[in-house]
Amino acid sequence: MQVSISMLCVVLLVFSVQHFFFKGVYPNVSAVETTGNLKVFWDQSCTQSVITIDWGTIMWGQTKQIMVFIRNDGNQTLYLNLKTSNWNPSYAYDSLLFSFNRTKLLVSAEEVDKIILRLYVSLVTQNIHKFSFDIIFEGLDCFPGDVNKDGAVNSKDLIVFGNAFYSQLGDSNWNPNADINGDNIVNSKDAILLGKDLGKNWT
Ligand SMILES: [Ca+2]
Ligand SMILES: [Ca+2]
Structure with a gap:
């Protein structure tokens, strides 16, 4: 019994020290998905596909x-829409800020280009x-x-967007095209992007 209590004390001590000194988030991995003819690689020669990203x-x-x-593996220009999904815990979305450096979002056919992905862990993330x-x-x-999806962004899109406003995944007026940032709700964040x-x- 004495040995068990000693071991428990050691475990508790290690746990406490770890939490006292550690001021960050542990290694985490993001799954990477692609759509259309866009592909992601670790190298400029495009030989190693990116499946996951270890932060x-x-x-x-x-x-x-x-x-x-x-x-861009296709023969037409693509628009790079880089977004995130499946945040766990869901509130991490507001304090772990994901961004990237590219300002030119049109990717020509067969073009290869570098992107720097960034993840900022804010000081308010202390419970994650x-x-x-x-x-x-x-x-x-x-x-x-x-x-x-008619090629132009105009008042017709505003009407379709308005019909889906404040809808969530599963609602009768849900429209995935209106959820521009991909967070499963159509709200002001999507309106800003529109x-x-x-x-x-x-063209
Ligand atoms: Ca349109
Ligand atoms: Ca949204």
């Missing part, structure tokens, strides 16, 4: 950067030590704000 250990307040390469989320590289043949594309024509 490693990130301290609170730090940003982790990981470099990958995208390739483990998380997971998927990264989706969408290769679209239209702008994300083109909700009715607004950025308003007036654009896919």
